[in-house]
Amino acid sequence: MMHDTGIRLSPISLLTQGGRWRAGAMRSYSSDQLLWFTRGQGRLTVGGTARGFGAHNAVFIPAGTMYAFELGAQVFGTALFLGRLSGPPFPERPVHLRIRDAQTQAELTGILDQLQREADGDRPGRERSIQAYAGLLSVWLERVMQQQEDDLAANSASRRLARRFSELVEKDFHTGRGVSYYAERLGVTSTHLTRVCKQTCGSTASEFLAERKFSEARRLLADTRKPVKQIAAELGFASPAYFTRAFQGRCGQSPRSFRTGH
Incomplete structure (x- = not known):
């Protein structure tokens, strides 16, 4: 459900509907997005680099960045489109994070659940709340990126x-x-x-x-x-x-x- 911020969450499976050609097609969006894979495995080509993904992988894709899926069976997860959010700093390059720590996984899932609740609701202060949770997401990304080597943004x-x-x-x-x-x-x-x-x-x-x-x-x-x-x-x-x-x-x-x- 779209509101003033333009934020949107949807199952990853919806991004690949419309036939096999559409599932594997190169695409780009005008909005920053975060893909959170919770089950299954496949291959993702982002910014000219291909690599496999599995359960509990988070991929941040800046606006205007080309990417394509190769999905295995039973892939589940959430796609977050950040719309017109202002304030929180997000990465300017693609980021692929493999999240092995259960607490860190739960933190991201909790932030996305709260964003979904606010985006779908109409409670007072909704926009401020969305901005606040987006800020938490920005901090979460920053902290996890400090712990892991980001192969897509490596200096090779x-x-x-x-x-x-x-x-x-x-x-x-x-x-x-x-x-x-x-x-x-x-x-x-x-x-x-x-x-x-x-x-x-x-x-x-x-x-x-x-x-x-x-x-x-x-x-x-x-x-x-x-x-x-x-x-x-x-x-x-x-x-x-x-x-x-x-x-x-x-x-x-x-x-x-x-x-x-x-």
Whole structure:
């Protein structure tokens, strides 16, 4: 339920509804978010780096950061979208925390439960209470981050390059530019960029770029009424015919067939 702060909580399973393609699609949101996995396991690609997750993993994802799921069976948890909260400082980089201490797990679950109660309610002082619990969440993240090494924000050159590449792709994937453009912007060769991407997320730079582009193509086809030729132009394809051939080759069906089926 949305209120003035724009805060929202939902089961993680709701983020992956709509078919297998949507579950694994690259995505980004305009709001900071926290994913709290309480059961199951899978794989999460955030900011160009892939790693596995399991029960009692907390992942903080800043607004505008690309990520994708690969969920195993019986994955449960909560997704918190922080909306337009002001005041509490939250991390500017993705953070993946494995919470092994039962008390620390209970602290996070308690904060999320209270945020859910306030967001769904209409009691006096609701907005101040939400801000207060958000402040507690900020402190919780700060304390846990001091105790654990955050692999996604590690200082390795490969992870820094992968993160910067991911940020550039999110900004420019619709322009039609190829890997050589991104490599030049990052001051490396295309070969080195591809090697780093294979190391950090298991796919080449061109595959990473294509996945973001075609994830957006599938979203636009499924969720909007925009003509195919307009979608092709918005995603930087030279012509609707080229877009159709590329989509067919990657997705196994034409854009129109995909739209009809979704």
